[in-house]
Amino acid sequence: MNGACSTVFQLCQSPPFKLLIIRRFNVFNGMHVSRSSRIYPNQCFCRSIQTETYNVVRGSYIPKTETKDQNEAKKKDEPSKSLENMGAFQKLPMVMPSIDILHSALKTAKRVSPTKGIANIAKRERNRGAKQLDTLMKELAVRLRTYLEEFPKKEYLHPYECSLIELTLGDGKYEQVLRKVDTLRKKVVSTGKEYASLCAKSASKRDAEESLSVGMKKVEEAYIHQAKAVDDLLHIAKTLRAMPVVDLDKPTLCLVGAPNVGKSSLVRILSTGKPEICNYPFTTRGILMGHTVLNYQHFQVTDTPGLLRRSDDDRNNLEKLTLAVLSHLPTAVLFVHDLSGECGTSPSDQFAIYKEMKERYGSHLWLNVVSKCDLLKESPVTFSTENCDHDDIELQKYRRFGPDGALLVSVKNDIGLNELKERVHEMLVSQMTRIKEQKATEET
Incomplete structure (x- = not known):
């Protein structure tokens, strides 16, 4: 041995x-x-x-080897895990107004004193000026850099949250504001370093004081010139934090239909959500999330903006929000139809919207509801702008009774609401089973 x-x-x-x-x-x-x-x-x-x-x-040592391909695969898997999570908007930092950031930085910088032990007056003033300019630059730049680091990149967000950013803020607005904040940070750093260096090279006490004064003014001007980017970032943070949080592990009921068909009224009946209810189209200006508890089980209910009969290229951002929910979230669909003529969208247009959504999202669990059934008349309502094709038997049947198996309800007269709640509960329980099975499949 x-x-x-x-x-x-x-x-x-x-x-x-x-x-x-x-x-x-x-x-x-x-x-x-x-x-x-x-x-x-x-x-x-x-x-x-x-x-x-x-x-x-x-108690024994055995060799452990990892190939280069395994290491690369492990790195690729790391960002994909973050894509499965939601709630990134609630983790956004609290952004201060641009003017408050500047005043705080100036106050901190002016309190900085020269290094102790410098006897020469000119050297002491040069030291004080350089340190104050350096402190001002760092107070501004570090805060801006922190914001840039804590605002997530879109490629690491869930697809639904990416859609919310684009449709709520505008296409490219999020990245544009972050780029402007980074440009502002770089400008502050370069200006601060330039004048801190000039101050450190001053020949006399008077020159050092003058360099300090000019440097402070130049850094302040450079910041104020592009400070709007910080205020824009503040607005973005407030807007995104106000977005409803969706739990991907909980079943979600999504109410879909044309504008003003009664979706918001049903959301109030089925959940804790309190959307605005008015008798005009597009009352719902965004995604509203409510919650409900049935037999000690928690579910989510979301109200969405109404859909019109037109191509996706012609849809407004409110309609695209609805499509984003259906495309990216594991939802069960409650499609609401209004055949009374009160909503402003003709039955034939609603039929076309319904057929398109059913064809596109037919894999979702689905329940059809005809609202305002107390206003239905024996003879179907016909709009003057409608082209009534009497040879289309399916359309004629829809105009009178709605889709096959549709549930007739009336919030005003309390018709069919108990049955609606039971059917919704059954559908959400089925949706929970789907989510668990999908999760088990992904884990294996």
């Missing part, structure tokens, strides 16, 4: 020659000892020592 330790010690102490000679002693049955030598390539031996790793298993 001592010989082995001595050999290892010699290896560690040996110079980096191309060849390594290890001496050993062979002991035979007789009384004599013979010495032998072996030559090893030194570089290869050192390389094997540096790269080999071991795991301890039951």
Whole structure:
């Protein structure tokens, strides 16, 4: 054992020659000892020592190796995990108004005193000026850099949250504001360093004081010139934090239909959500999330803006928000129809919207509801702008009774609401089973 330790010690102490000679002693049955030598390539031996790793298993060491492909695959998997999470908007930092950031930085910088022990007045003033300018620059730049680091990049967000950013703020607005904030940070840093250097090189106390005054003014001007980017970032943070949080592990009921068909009234009946209810289209100006508890089970209910009969290219951002919910969230659909003529969208247009959404999102659990059934008349309502095709039997049937299996309800007269709640509960329980099965499949 001592010989082995001595050999290892010699290896560690040996110079980096191309060849390594290890001496050993062979002991035979007789009384004599013979010495032998072996030559090893030194570089290869050192390389094997540096790269080999071991795991301890039951008191023994076993080699642990990871290929380059495995390491790259592990790095690729890390961002994909973050895509599955929601709630990034609630983690956004609290952004201060631009003027408050500036006043706080100026106040901190002016309190900075020169380094102790400098007897020469000019040197002390140069030191004080350079330190104050450096502090002002850092107070502004560090805060801006913190904002840039804490606002997530869109590629790491859930697709639904990416859609909310684009449709709520405008396409490219989020990245544009962050770029402007970064440009402002770089401008503050370059200006602060420039005038801090000039102040440190001043020839006299008076020159140092003048350089400090000019430098403070220049940094302040550089900041104010582009400070609107900070206020825009403040507005973005407030807007995104106000977005409803969706729990992907909880079943979600999404109410869909044309504008003013009664979706918001049903949301009030089915959940804790309190959307605005008015008798005109597009009352719902965004996604509203409510919650409900049925048999001690928690569910989510979301109200969405109304859809019109037109192509996706012609849809406004409110309609695209509805499509984003259906496209990116695991929802069960409650499609609301109004055949009374009160909503402003003709039954034939509603039928076309329904068929398009059913074809596109038919994989979702689905329940059709005809609202305002107390206003239905024996003869279907016909709009003057409508082209009534009497040969279309399916459309004629829809105009009178709605889709097959549709549930007739009236919030005003309390018709069909208890049955609606039961049907919704059954559908959400089925949706919960779907979510659990999908999660189990992803884990395996």
